[in-house]
Amino acid sequence: MDRLDELAIFLEVLNQGSLAGAARRLRRSAPAVTRAIASLEQRFGARLVERTTRSLAPTEAGVRLAEQAANILKSYNEAVQDTAETQLKGLLRVTAPVLFGRRHIAPLVMEFQSLHPEIQIELLLSDRNLDLIEQGIDVAVRIGHLEDSSKVARRLGQVSLVMIASPQYLAAYPDLRHPSELAKHQIVLSSSDTFNEWRFGAHEEGPRLRLSPHLVFNDVETRVLAVKSAKGIGRFLSYQVADELADGTLVRLLPEFEPLPLPVQLVVQNIQLMPFKVRTFWDFIRTRLHDLPQIHA
Structure with a gap:
C-alpha cells in the first residue's frame, strides 16, 4: 500500500x-x-x-x-x-446490450466523440455480459442485477419485463385474464428463454408456465416484428417496445403479474483509479441516460 x-x-x-x-x-x-x-x-x-x-x-x-x-x-x-486533463485522447472501449446500445448508447457515443475528437471509441454491442478485464472494456451498460461484487455500478433507472400483443391479435383470440390461460394462445418466444418457461409475480413466486411456442427467434427485433404482425404474444424488456406501446401498436398484458423491474446500471471495474477520459465519459453518459424515459418504466 x-x-x-x-x-x-x-x-x-x-x-x-x-x-x-x-x-x-x-x-x-x-x-x-x-x-x-x-x-x-x-x-x-x-x-x-x-x-x-x-x-x-x-x-x-x-x-x-x-x-x-x-x-x-x-x-x-x-x-x-x-x-x-491533457489526456482526453486514446482508445475508450464501451459495451452495452445490442438493442439498447443501438438505440441509446451509440448516439451518445457519437456525440461524446464529437466533443472529444482525439478519443477513439469502440462500442461492443452484445447481449452477453462481456468480461471487462478480459475484453479490455472501460465502461459497461448492464441490464439486471450485478453478480460480481468486485465491480462498481451506478443505477440509472429500471426496465420492466412486459408481456405484449397487437390489437389485431387480441381481437381474434380469447381474452387473457390470467397467465394460466396462455395455453389457449399463440406464443412468440426468445431462444434464450430457459426451458421455454415464463415465470410470473413480483419475485417470480407466481405461476410458472412451460410454453409450446409457435415461433422462436434469437433476435429481439424479429420477435417484435412477429408480435406486431399478430403472430402471437411475446415478452420483452420495456425499453425494447417503448415506442410501440406509446403509439398503441402493441398492448401491455397482465401488468399485475409482472416480475419486479430490472435495474439499468453503468459498470466499471474500479472507480478510484479511473483514467480521466473514462471518468469524463462516465459522467457524460450517467447524466444523459438518467434523462431517458424508456428506462423508468
Missing part, C-alpha cells in the same frame, strides 16, 4: 468516525484499514487515533497529521488532474 493511500485511509477513518465505516466507504476490508493506520502510526512514532466508547477520535498528533494530509492529498489530486 503506498503512503498516499495510507493518508487517504487515515482521513476517511476520521471522517467516518470508525474503522468499519471507513472500510465500507473505501470498499476495503476492515483488516486492511487497521493495518494502514498501524503502519502510519509506526512511521509517525505516535498514536494518531484513540478509541472512545462509540467511535474513534484523533489524538493531538492525529489532528496535526490530518491537516497536513489533507493539504498533501489536495495538492496531489490537483497535480494529477492538471496532467489528466
Whole structure:
C-alpha cells in the first residue's frame, strides 16, 4: 500500500468516525484499514487515533497529521488532474446490450466523440455480459442485477419485463385474464428463454408456465416484428417496445403479474483509479441516460 493511500485511509477513518465505516466507504476490508493506520502510526512514532466508547477520535498528533494530509492529498489530486486533463485522447472501449446500445448508447457515443475528437471509441454491442478485464472494456451498460461484487455500478433507472400483443391479435383470440390461460394462445418466444418457461409475480413466486411456442427467434427485433404482425404474444424488456406501446401498436398484458423491474446500471471495474477520459465519459453518459424515459418504466 503506498503512503498516499495510507493518508487517504487515515482521513476517511476520521471522517467516518470508525474503522468499519471507513472500510465500507473505501470498499476495503476492515483488516486492511487497521493495518494502514498501524503502519502510519509506526512511521509517525505516535498514536494518531484513540478509541472512545462509540467511535474513534484523533489524538493531538492525529489532528496535526490530518491537516497536513489533507493539504498533501489536495495538492496531489490537483497535480494529477492538471496532467489528466491533457489526456482526453486514446482508445475508450464501451459495451452495452445490442438493442439498447443501438438505440441509446451509440448516439451518445457519437456525440461524446464529437466533443472529444482525439478519443477513439469502440462500442461492443452484445447481449452477453462481456468480461471487462478480459475484453479490455472501460465502461459497461448492464441490464439486471450485478453478480460480481468486485465491480462498481451506478443505477440509472429500471426496465420492466412486459408481456405484449397487437390489437389485431387480441381481437381474434380469447381474452387473457390470467397467465394460466396462455395455453389457449399463440406464443412468440426468445431462444434464450430457459426451458421455454415464463415465470410470473413480483419475485417470480407466481405461476410458472412451460410454453409450446409457435415461433422462436434469437433476435429481439424479429420477435417484435412477429408480435406486431399478430403472430402471437411475446415478452420483452420495456425499453425494447417503448415506442410501440406509446403509439398503441402493441398492448401491455397482465401488468399485475409482472416480475419486479430490472435495474439499468453503468459498470466499471474500479472507480478510484479511473483514467480521466473514462471518468469524463462516465459522467457524460450517467447524466444523459438518467434523462431517458424508456428506462423508468
